[in-house]
Amino acid sequence: MPTVYRLDGYRFFFYSNEGDPREPVHIHVMKGGAEAKFWVRPVIRLERSYGFDARTLRKLARMIESNGKLISEAWDEHFGG
Structure with missing residues (x-):
């Protein structure tokens, strides 16, 4: 389970x-x-959640959006994308 950040x-x-x-x-x-x-990709969208409330999920979506490039680069590096 590679941790991205x-x-x-x-x-x-x-x-x-x-x-x-x-x-x-x-x-x-x-x-x-x-x-x-x-x-x-192509947009930030929740797939599923267990235990997070709606406010936290909105916060997480913003965090992911702010780090989208980092996530995509880590994905491509790990999976050879």
Whole structure:
């Protein structure tokens, strides 16, 4: 599970095995016992969430948008994209 970055206690990461065929670029976010998955391209969109409230999910979406380039570059580097 490569960690892309950490911010405000949240861990932004992806799993090394992201489906077969591989899913499009996305990021998982964890903090405490909560986890969410967001699609990154072509737009930031929540896929699923367990344990995060709506306000936190909006905050996470903004964090992901601000770091979209970093996420995409890390994805491409890890998966050879």
